[in-house]
Amino acid sequence: MSVITRQAQQEIAGEKLTGRVAFVTGGTRGIGRAIALSLASQGATVAAGYGQNEERAKAFMAEIEETGATASIHQGNVGSAEDCRRSVAEVIDRHGHLDILVNNAGITADRPVLKMSEEDWYKVLAVNLSGAFFTSKVALEHMLERGTGRIVNISSIIGQTGNIGQANYAASKSGLFGLTMTMAREAAHALAKAGKLTEDSLNVTVNAVAPGFIETEMVETVPEKVIEKLRLQIPLSRLGRPEEVARVVHFLCADASSYITGQVWAVNGGMEM
Template sequence: MTSTAEPTTQSVQGNKLRGRVAFVTGGTRGIGSAISRSLATQGATVAAGYARNTSQADQFLADLKANGRDDAKYSVHKGDVANAADCRRTIDEVIAEHGRLDILINNAGITIDRTVLKMEDEDWDKVISVNLSGAFYLAQAALRHMLERGTGRIVNVSSVIGETGNIGQANYAASKAGLFGLTKTLAKEATFHLGKAGLLTPDSIGVTVNTVTPGFVATEMVDSIPEKVLSRITDSIPVKRLADPQEIARVVHFLAADASSYITGQVWGVNGGLDM
């Protein structure tokens, strides 16, 4: 489960992503904000996607610029990830503004919770469209650019609910589980096309596609959870606490780095042992 609060800690600065351009969907709030900031601390130029709240996105951008590095640039891009045309447009915007796209983080996601017997058609369709179809549309557009250049990183943000299921979240669980199959297929096709083009060499960083599956994260979502319910949740987690958003973000920036070139088609659980 994920939500939309600001990260509570910051990553140590480094140069793992210096000179790289990253697009983070849902990148101005919650876990997405933590990912954007973490990529920025590693030297990446960061383009953050958002859906509706322009004033909040502008504030995020101003803060990122004020606290960011001199050797990187930052931007925000409004779009609906459930809309294929919007997905292609925002990818094109990022490339036009920053000259390239090295990293795509498919983080945007929504929940509309109801039990199966009460779920409306629109509840199912909207969650699948945003969480799964959007990731496909964005990856499809990004891959065309990455394969032409011979390098790139795609990281999908799924959820432990995609692995375990959850009462009232059939749509969300299905969409997040669908990212596993999408990840593996994209990873196989990326290496297939690079191989055909003669671009798989011993010193190439290649194009990799991986998924991160957060568990329960300490974001503003938990503010509305009754204390007794939250206590049961934390008791169910082997490490007995929620994740900090930066703990998710650090795994993402590791997978986005050039040095992760031997990791592709994998699902990385960051859930405190909740699913093991």
């Protein structure tokens, strides 16, 4: 790729999110890292969650601090409801409040349905879907009290199309669509009931982003032959970059996006249309 194209992809620093606190689960590498950096580039204080990889979390902290942003890292298994509640409480304790939650942490455990174990099924559902539910539940309560907030759920094109060998992953990512729309409706309803839904309020919005195939470690496990076949199905003829997902997330988190809720935003090079 040419240098000019790379430069064009870089975020232009701004102040859209100054004063905002954002919690990004799985925020220390891959798509989550790009989201965290992108939110920070707009002035947000960023709390990045991670599961096990402490080395990567520390490297992320060093990287983000170099930009001058305020940040923190939080260990927790999003597959555990208890850890989800504790992590959100930890972020609020540390930074005073929470404006933005990005449910990004996710895993795969691929097998055809007939070979998928009970453990593989429940593990993926627990991290990808239940994790978003339990983390959002505490964050939403806090946001509704404050009358403003943004929740963005990172789903996947696989939730829209299904995929051979990914019944657990596809079900978890489709599940995020239903969760997103329901939370968007409930948030608006609760704000209206509390008299907080005024003409110019910032609102509590809930949206989903559905990336296509993005160059991260998650995709590194896919054999090159499969990637080649995938490329042929992508009108824009390449995999996406984490930054290309991140820019949609920071757009949705801006105050000016207060009229966008309950939607699915695809970032997939035209693979699904």
